[in-house]
Amino acid sequence: MxxxxxxxxxxxxxxxxxxxxxxxxxxxxxxxxxxxxxxxxxxxxxxxxxxxxxxxxxxxTDKQAVLFSNLEELSDMLRLSPGSRPGTLFSFSLPLFEHAQEHRRLVRALLGRRGGPTVLARGERLLAAIVRDELLAALPPGRVPPASLDLVATCVVGAVMALLRKWADGELTATPAEMDAAFRAVVTPGVSAMLNGGLLRGDEHGEVL
Amino acid sequence: MxxxxxxxxxxxxxxxxxxxxxxxxxxxxxxxxxxxxxxxxxxxxxxxxxxxxxxxxxxxTDKQAVLFSNLEELSDMLRLSPGSRPGTLFSFSLPLFEHAQEHRRLVRALLGRRGGPTVLARGERLLAAIVRDELLAALPPGRVPPASLDLVATCVVGAVMALLRKWADGELTATPAEMDAAFRAVVTPGVSAMLNGGLLRGDEHGEVL
DNA sequence: CATTTATCAGAACAGATTGTTCGGAAACAG
DNA sequence: CTGTTTCCGAACAATCTGTTCTGATAAATG
Structure with missing residues (x-):
């Protein structure tokens, strides 16, 4: 079975x-x-x-087993081209969105609003691993990984998945390049500042600028 | 009924x-x-x-109706204290995480991994409205809202919800202050840069636009 | 081509869940 | 106390699930 x-x-x-x-x-x-x-x-x-x-x-065995069977097809799609130009954070972003567009039908069924939550969770875990690796790799040599690395990775994954989901559901009309640009514009400055500069001294959540 | x-x-x-x-x-x-x-x-x-x-x-009428009945209790919790010190982006963040801790049991049941996807979607919509308003309010007077405002809002909401979910599931141990700090550190620099400076000219590696 | 093997379809099944209906008991309000 | 509203318990048809048969059929093998 x-x-x-x-x-x-x-x-x-x-x-x-x-x-x-x-x-x-x-x-x-x-x-x-x-x-x-x-x-x-x-x-x-x-x-x-x-x-x-x-x-x-x-x-x-299940309805869900069929779903997972489909998911493998999608996860193969995600596990592609790390690209990895060395000074570039989150290089997976653009290829990810591009491939999502090619397989839009599948992505929509699995990750969209009508899809199951389990698949989403698995996709998140998959992406989380990638993000974590990239963050560690992008860390200046000698720096200890900040304790908040998990928090940061969670934010990043959350942002990507949210984009992907809303796009799959048609609530967002944008080209892969636009989504990549927006994602990177939002996330990259903060993350690279944290990686290079001080991590997160509380900067007492006051004036953020 | x-x-x-x-x-x-x-x-x-x-x-x-x-x-x-x-x-x-x-x-x-x-x-x-x-x-x-x-x-x-x-x-x-x-x-x-x-x-x-x-x-x-x-x-x-449904199992789901009971869930929504519970959700109202939670949504009242979210609709509190806009705080809104005027130069501060995303002032909802800290109160949100703090109240989530007080009602952790409820939050976990509704938003956690074991919860239903419908509630999550509703929560996201709720938060999206707040974020959108804050982004528009924080826009320098005279500037037209960039076309990518929806994209940005989606990223922000996704980040917050991801933090909240992983925290509720116990996969993340952090105080509300730490989560707030991490979220803000990741997201704020990029967002405020986009609001004040150019929208999304693809700072190098993109040539978007 | 003939034989052996594994897969398939169809039907029938017990078990569980859903949403509805009924009559009588209990709690409520004036 | 009297009438109204809500509750309970039981029973119900309808649906879905997962399993088990039997016989048919396609594939692999010699």
Whole structure:
């Protein structure tokens, strides 16, 4: 059950299996976009995918398992091109938004308002790891990582994900370049100041300028 | 049904009604913290709250209705003290985090990982309105609101909500003051630069525009 | 081509959840 | 005390879930 690829371990899965699984995944995406994740039932999926109930439960344990199966496709997308021009913070941003546009349909189903919360959480964790690494890498050599590094990373991830979500839902019309520019303009000055200069002396939350 | 307070419109609701509704709300919170929102069933609620099935559906249409009923308590909490010392951006931040700590249990149930996504969306909208107003107010007189104001507001809201969520889930241990400081340190420099200086000319690595 | 093997469909199933309806008991208000 | 409102308990149809059968069918193998 669940996700076993089969005996060979290779990509040489039975053609029927591939067909059934793919049908279920695509059916779920369509249905999410139509009704929202919560409202989709297993019965809906097998009806739309035109597969038997038995077949479904032979490959997936849950509705959620199908979702995760789809998520891998998306997470492969995220794990691309670190780019990493060395003086540039958050170089993942632009490629991320660009690829999101190419796979907009999928992104919308998974990350959008109609998508499930679990996927969002997983996406956040994924991105958080990337951001954390970049922050550590961008730290001037010799500096100890500030205690508030987690806080900063959380802010950054939150900002990116918020942009991505609102864009996927159509509440935001912007090109990838615009979103990248806005994100970077908001976040980069503060972050690099913290990395190079003092971390966060309370600057007694008074005048911020 | 649903949410009518009664004839008087005052707080003079029947004691039995008050009792039943409160019992349902508190039961839901407990159950969310135990099992997560999705897993909670109406049967669970009425069992825990010790009210009849009929009674439940007499007061709430849905599981979600109970959730929203709880949300009002929280949203009242957010709609406090604009503070608004006039040169200070995002003055809502510290009070927000402080009040979140006071009502941590509620915040965790509603906004945390085990909470429902709908509430989160509503909370975001609420916060987005506040942020938008503050951005417009902080704009130097005469300047036209940049086209990317929505993008910026989205980033800011995303950062705050991300902090709040991770903190509620216990994945982040920080005092309200620390969270406020981190949030402000990350976001404020970039935002005020955009408001006062040029909007988003892509400071090097972008050539956006 | 024939055989063996694994996958598939269809139906039927128990269990759980939802939202509704009924009659009678209890709490409330005047 | 009397009439009204709310509550409870039970029972209900409808839906969804996850499992289990049996027979059909497609694929891999010799």
């Amino acid at each position: 669940s996700d076993n690829v089969g005996k060979g371990g290779r990509g040489d899965v039975d053609r029927r299996v591939r067909r059934s699984r793919l049908a279920a995944r695509e059916a779920l995406i369509e249905l999410i976009l139509e009704k929202g994740y919560e409202a989709v039932t297993v019965t809906d999926i097998i009806d739309r995918a035109d597969i038997g109930r038995t077949t479904f439960y032979a490959h997936f | 649903s949410d009518n307070v009664g004839k008087g419109g005052r707080g003079d609701v029947d004691r039995r009604v008050r009792r039943s509704r409160l019992a349902a709300r508190e039961a839901l919170i407990e159950l969310i913290l135990e099992k997560g929102y999705e897993a909670v069933t109406v049967t669970d609620i009425i069992d825990r709250a010790d009210i009849g099935r009929t009674t439940f559906y007499a007061h709430f």
